[in-house]
Amino acid sequence: MGRPMTIQHATLRQLQIFTAAARSLSFARVAERFGLTPGAVSFQIKQVEGHCGFPLFERVGRGVVLTEAGRDLLDHATLILQALENADRRMQALKGVTGGNVTIGLVSTAKYIAPHMVSRFQAERPGVSIHLQDGNRREVNAMVAKGEVDLAIMGRPLDAEELLAEPFARHPSIIICAPTHPLADAPSLRLSDLADSGFIAREEGAGTRALTDAYFHGQGFSPRIVMTSSSNETIKQAVMAGIGLALLSRHTVDLELALGMLRELKVEGLPLMRSWYIAHRRSLPLLPVHAQLRGYLLERGQSIIDSIQAGHRALASGS
Numbered sequence: 001m002g003r004p005m006t007i008q009h010a011t012l013r014q015l016q017i018f019t020a021a022a023r024s025l026s027f028a029r030v031a032e033r034f035g036l037t038p039g040a041v042s043f044q045i046k047q048v049e050g051h052c053g054f055p056l057f058e059r060v061g062r063g064v065v066l067t068e069a070g071r072d073l074l075d076h077a078t079l080i081l082q083a084l085e086n087a088d089r090r091m092q093a094l095k096g097v098t099g100g101n102v103t104i105g106l107v108s109t110a111k112y113i114a115p116h117m118v119s120r121f122q123a124e125r126p127g128v129s130i131h132l133q134d135g136n137r138r139e140v141n142a143m144v145a146k147g148e149v150d151l152a153i154m155g156r157p158l159d160a161e162e163l164l165a166e167p168f169a170r171h172p173s174i175i176i177c178a179p180t181h182p183l184a185d186a187p188s189l190r191l192s193d194l195a196d197s198g199f200i201a202r203e204e205g206a207g208t209r210a211l212t213d214a215y216f217h218g219q220g221f222s223p224r225i226v227m228t229s230s231s232n233e234t235i236k237q238a239v240m241a242g243i244g245l246a247l248l249s250r251h252t253v254d255l256e257l258a259l260g261m262l263r264e265l266k267v268e269g270l271p272l273m274r275s276w277y278i279a280h281r282r283s284l285p286l287l288p289v290h291a292q293l294r295g296y297l298l299e300r301g302q303s304i305i306d307s308i309q310a311g312h313r314a315l316a317s318g319s
Contacts, residue, residue, distance in 0.1 A: 012081075027193055101128075107153070151290055152280070181263065189265055276301065
């Protein structure tokens, strides 16, 4: 009689599929990620359950949730896969590999500057392939903490213990309005002058929303929120349409300001000056290409942003 099957008989592929399913709680999403059918994903999960001797998922309504055994296995499987990833990174580092793939998490506002930085980095290192994955601050913070991205461009991270984040450029935020707004040409304003104007804000969980709430609370000002959106582009269009004002990163609206499509209100105490950070998980060693990109942004990030803004001004002057 052969030895009974245990979790030690599960393959790495099965552990990867189980871990993905346990995090997303969607077999369809896992199937898409691994190039399988949902039925094949279910089969692999049943194989893992057979090795464990316990059900790992239970159906609730139209979805699934992890059982206690599933939660325990997720913890152990995550450690196993992380250890293998760390080993692979170390081997790549010993080989001195400088090409490869980089996945970068971006907060929504960073998409206005990151492609310019990436293009210049790739121009010097054509063997590097880069994937950009965006979300709000809470989502990107989670991506880094779970090891789903190699690096992230973001504001100050939520979890300073889990993430190592270093500032590489200035990040100003301003209040914008439509060119036709009655206060658009005012030489100087106080927040109290904006009490009659509505504001358009980002959704809860976004770094810009956290900044907006903290800034207005600190100033003892209660803005009248007339609209919220998870999209900076939608907010810009709403401001252009005259629906209200918005506090946004200058990098989000720099082109529209240069072209006269939006106006910056000259409010006392603004712009709010923060920093852009390049972040990665402390416990995960960086591959050479990841370390090179990190160093590139720390050294050249601010000058690239300055050149983007100069390009917008030149475009506006020639139009």
